[in-house]
Amino acid sequence: MSFRTKFLIWFNFTILFIIGFFSFGMYFGAMHSMEEGINNRLLSVSVATSHIITKPPDDFAISCGNKEFQELLEAFLGFTGHEGYVRVVSKDGKSLSCTRTILNPPVPLTKRDLDVLRSKNYFFRDIHLEDVSESGIRICFYPLFYESNFLGYLEVGASLEKIQKMKKSLIYLFAIIIPITFFISNLGGFFIFNRGLQSIIFLSRELKNFTAHELYKRVPVPNSKDEIRELFESINTMMASLEKSFEQIRQFSADASHELRTPLTIIKGEIEVALRSERTVEEYQDTLVSILEEIDRMSRIVEDLLLIAKADAKEVIIEKKRIKLNNILNELCEQLSIFAEAKNVELHYDNLPEVEINADPLRLRQVFTNIIENAIKYNVNNGKVFVSIEEDEHNYIVKVKDTGIGIRKEDIGKIFDRFYRADKSRKREIGGAGLGLSICKWIIESHGGYIKVESEYGKGSTFSIYLPKLIV
Numbered sequence: 001m002s003f004r005t006k007f008l009i010w011f012n013f014t015i016l017f018i019i020g021f022f023s024f025g026m027y028f029g030a031m032h033s034m035e036e037g038i039n040n041r042l043l044s045v046s047v048a049t050s051h052i053i054t055k056p057p058d059d060f061a062i063s064c065g066n067k068e069f070q071e072l073l074e075a076f077l078g079f080t081g082h083e084g085y086v087r088v089v090s091k092d093g094k095s096l097s098c099t100r101t102i103l104n105p106p107v108p109l110t111k112r113d114l115d116v117l118r119s120k121n122y123f124f125r126d127i128h129l130e131d132v133s134e135s136g137i138r139i140c141f142y143p144l145f146y147e148s149n150f151l152g153y154l155e156v157g158a159s160l161e162k163i164q165k166m167k168k169s170l171i172y173l174f175a176i177i178i179p180i181t182f183f184i185s186n187l188g189g190f191f192i193f194n195r196g197l198q199s200i201i202f203l204s205r206e207l208k209n210f211t212a213h214e215l216y217k218r219v220p221v222p223n224s225k226d227e228i229r230e231l232f233e234s235i236n237t238m239m240a241s242l243e244k245s246f247e248q249i250r251q252f253s254a255d256a257s258h259e260l261r262t263p264l265t266i267i268k269g270e271i272e273v274a275l276r277s278e279r280t281v282e283e284y285q286d287t288l289v290s291i292l293e294e295i296d297r298m299s300r301i302v303e304d305l306l307l308i309a310k311a312d313a314k315e316v317i318i319e320k321k322r323i324k325l326n327n328i329l330n331e332l333c334e335q336l337s338i339f340a341e342a343k344n345v346e347l348h349y350d351n352l353p354e355v356e357i358n359a360d361p362l363r364l365r366q367v368f369t370n371i372i373e374n375a376i377k378y379n380v381n382n383g384k385v386f387v388s389i390e391e392d393e394h395n396y397i398v399k400v401k402d403t404g405i406g407i408r409k410e411d412i413g414k415i416f417d418r419f420y421r422a423d424k425s426r427k428r429e430i431g432g433a434g435l436g437l438s439i440c441k442w443i444i445e446s447h448g449g450y451i452k453v454e455s456e457y458g459k460g461s462t463f464s465i466y467l468p469k470l471i472v
């Protein structure tokens with residue numbers, strides 16, 4: 001079943017239900033208040049009449065039968081024509097007096113009815129006599145007592161014509177209003193639904209034509225300011241983010257294969273040269289050392305790539321524990337000072353204050369190794385590197401300041417990108433794959449911290465790593 005059919009079925013069902021509910025409500029409400037109105041009228045006439053005519057039993061029959069009394073009654077009650085009548089009936093069922101109206105003789109009552117009246121209760125009854133009134137008559141039977149003597153009862157009747165007319169008019173009204181309302185609401189619903197559906201059909205056709213190579217395309221957003229427009233805009237936003245992700249993946253694969261191809265080409269070249277003619281043992285050893293270096297390089301890249309892939313898939317677990325930040329930095333700097341010496345760079349890390357934080361020691365070592373290594377690698381001859389720990393209200397800040405080559409302003413924002421190297425033409429021995437800082441950033445952020453860089457090209461850089469303090 002199509003969505004349109006489902007919608008129309010439900011829509012019609014709901015509309016019918018609502019209209020039906022309101023029509024029935026109105027009908028029964030109106031009927032109820034009219035019935036109540038007529039009952040109250042009959043009862044008040046009965047009570048008023050009973051007050052005028054209640055007399056001692058002997059007087060009662062005479063005065064009720066008398067003509068002046070009848071006229072008085074008519075004048076007092078104001079009944080005329082077929083609208084209603086009042087009859088006084090004796091306890092043995094004889095009509096004693098009656099206004100000049102409709103019903104003759106008195107309505108026969110059963111013994112049970114009389115018992116009700118004798119027990120001082122009144123009741124209503126509808127009667128339908130074709131020769132009297134088509135619509136029927138409602139009668140109130142009201143007991144008449146003088147002190148505790150049952151004198152008879154009143155038969156106060158009124159025509160139900162008005163109620164019947166009202167019933168008919170309401171039915172006619174509904175017969176006109178229900179189909180019109182149903183038609184108009186259906187037309188409106190269908191129009192609105194069709195407009196939305198057309199947009200969705202259009203959207204679905206557009207999206208079907210998109211392929212992974214056409215993520216730059218966007219669907220034309222309709223002018224209306226409604227949910228349909230929002231849907232189109234969301235799809236365009238999604239397309240833009242997909243396009244960006246695809247581009248990043250494409251770039252990443254291209255960079256990764258490029259980084260891996262370089263050492264492979266070198267290894268291949270070294271082996272081919274070695275095989276071209278007979279070599280001495282030293283020459284073979286040199287070739288093998290060079291090949292080993294390239295393999296080391298490749299395994300580092302592969303390891304970094306694996307870590308990045310796992311981090312993206314949220315598969316890397318950060319195992320935090322209480323650690324002394326100064327101890328880690330001291331150990332690391334001690335190890336890296338050999339590398340610094342080889343590069344003719346002075347590494348200063350004295351008087352680091354004792355500081356405890358909650359962190360994963362292995363991952364944090366990875367961060368500091370890369371940043372201190374960078375400060376040494378991208379330094380000048382006789383350059384300096386200073387490692388220090390400072391603090392602000394919420395964080396401990398590890399600062400790695402160097403007097404090295406610095407970073408150009410336009411590069412600062414990019415150095416945390418994967419495979420980004422500011423100086424692409426530098427020697428292979430110096431640079432890595434350009435993955436270090438992107439991994440550092442991710443590790444620091446996973447610890448709830450952040451990293452900042454200040455640099456002046458040609459003068460040096462300062463990397464500040466903010467790590468949250470322990471909450472005591």
Ligand SMILES: Nc1ncnc2c1ncn2[C@@H]1O[C@H](COP(=O)(O)OP(=O)(O)OP(=O)(O)O)[C@@H](O)[C@H]1O
Binds near residue numbers: 378
């Ligand atoms: N202290 C620094 N001084 C000058 N340039 C720097 C410094 N640290 C990083 N850079 C620049 O930022 C780039 C990215 O650094 P990153 O650590 O991510 O990569 P890498 O050191 O080249 O390679 P990897 O760390 O993967 O071995 C570097 O190639 C370098 O151009």
Ligand SMILES: [Mg+2]
Binds near residue numbers: 437
């Ligand atoms: Mg690095």
